Amino acid sequence: MESILRAAGALLDTELSGPVDLGGSSRSTVLRCTTADGGSVIVKAYGDGPDSLRCFTAEAAGLSLGIAGPEVLGVDIAIPLLVMADLGDAPTLADVLLGNDPAAAEAGLLAWARGLGRLAAASVHRRADLTLLWARYDKGMPSWEEDPWIPRNPAALLALLDDAGVAAPAGLAEELARIGTAGGEEYPAFTPGDTCPDNNLLTAEGLRLIDFEAACYQSVFMTAAYCRMPFSSCWCVFALPPGTAAEIEQAYRDEVVGVYPALADDDVWQAGMRQAIAVWTVDATVRVLPRSAQDAPLHRTRRPVPTRRQLLRHRWEMASGLEEFPALAETMCSLLREVAGDWDVPALPGYPAFANRETRTPAPSAANTETRNPY
Known part of the structure; x- marks a missing residue:
């Protein structure tokens, strides 16, 4: 920690003290530090493993693009580490969704969707800039856009089906391709x-996006699917109230139609959304099914939170209605029947905040009091 403080202080030409560990991960150490003038900054130092190095480059390049996220105050490529502006302890979207104020939850969801849509629209002509920034902070790892995780997942899914004794219907391999x-x-x-x-701060100035470790360019549908599913790759997954998913999806769509007018066509939009849902459902199955033999909460400490089996069943139920992918839909039905049929778990509950839609009691500033690492 001392070496991290010295390196970060050298970047800012000031002494840093009083580091508070914000949790970090297996890839990084995240500290809130006090500057000599009494202010505070966030220092994020990365490990030397392949995942850590790629996350460093992605975050340094993504934040340096300057269109979202906290301001980058300094980068040390050698260590590697970043020093960022401290956005404070504002509640996250997860906090309000797990709280008890439905109005705050709905406002937070809309701010999140609009913010992501505006970011997408503002970024369309900046892809070459991100490529240059990646080269500047390159640590020898392929970018997320170069990682073939989407085309790699079909083979993993077919292997999982075989292990589970679920017969792959005719045409599945072709559909997956x-x-x-x-x-x-x-x-x-x-x-x-x-x-x-948990990576979206609801500040007094509006939504602030954080955690750019997987920054990249991808289809807008891959992001928009987070509105409908909801939250395609996350732990904070509960059922949304009727109409809410459609409302936040439309908020995102309204922002990107300005740069991609073809997305105003409902046929184009719905086809893209269904394909993105298929991609994310295959990914969730590949990631979570191997660990579902022992059901467990999706997050180590946050409560309430669904379990692995609740998440998978919810994903499979949604994907079972993808009519243009009949073999995949049939596969989802088979998984629901032959795998999830023996799971004695309740249905995925709704977000806690919306359970009190009529009472509208004040929300706490956070869903719990543990130290959180939003960075």
Whole structure:
């Protein structure tokens, strides 16, 4: 920690003290530090593993694009680490969704969707800039756009089905190959990568996006699917009230139609959304099903939170209605029947905040009091 403080202080030409560990992860150490003049900054130092190095480059490049996220105050490529402006302790979208104020939750969701849409629209002509920034902070790892995670997942899904004794219907491999073409080349836009509820601060100045470790360009549908599913790759997944998912999806769509007018066509939009849902459902199955033999909460400490099996069943139920992917839909039905049929778990509940839609009691500033790492 001392070496991190010295390196970060050298970047700012000031002494840093009083580091508070904000949690970090296996990839990084995140500290809130006090500057010599009494202010505070966020210092994020990364490990030397492949995942850590790629996350460093993605975050340094994504934040340096300057269209979202906290201001970058300094970058040390050698260590590597970032020094960022401190956005404070504003509640996250996860906090209000897990709270008890439905108005705050709905406002937070709309601010999140509009913010992501505006970011996407503002970024359309900046892809070359991100490529240059990636080269500046390159640590020898392929970018997220170069990682073939989408076309790689179909083979993993087929292997999982075989292990689970679920017969793959005719045409599934061909459908998966077609689904695997989604992700970036059609209607691309910038995303921080991990746009989950706990990575969005609801500040007095509005939504502030944080955690750019997976920053890249991808299809706007891959981000818009977070509105409908909801939150395609996240732990904070509950059922949204009727109409709310459609409302936040439209808020995102309204922002991107200005740069991609073709998305005003409902046929184009719905087809893209269904393909993105297929991509994310395959990904969730590949990631979570191998760990579902032992059901467990999706987050180590946050409560309430769904379990792995609740999440998978919810994803499979939604994907079972993808009519243009009949083999995949049949596969989802088979998983629901032959795998989830033996799971003694309740249905995915609604977000706690909306359980009190009529009472509208004040929300706490956070869903719990543990130290959180939004960075």
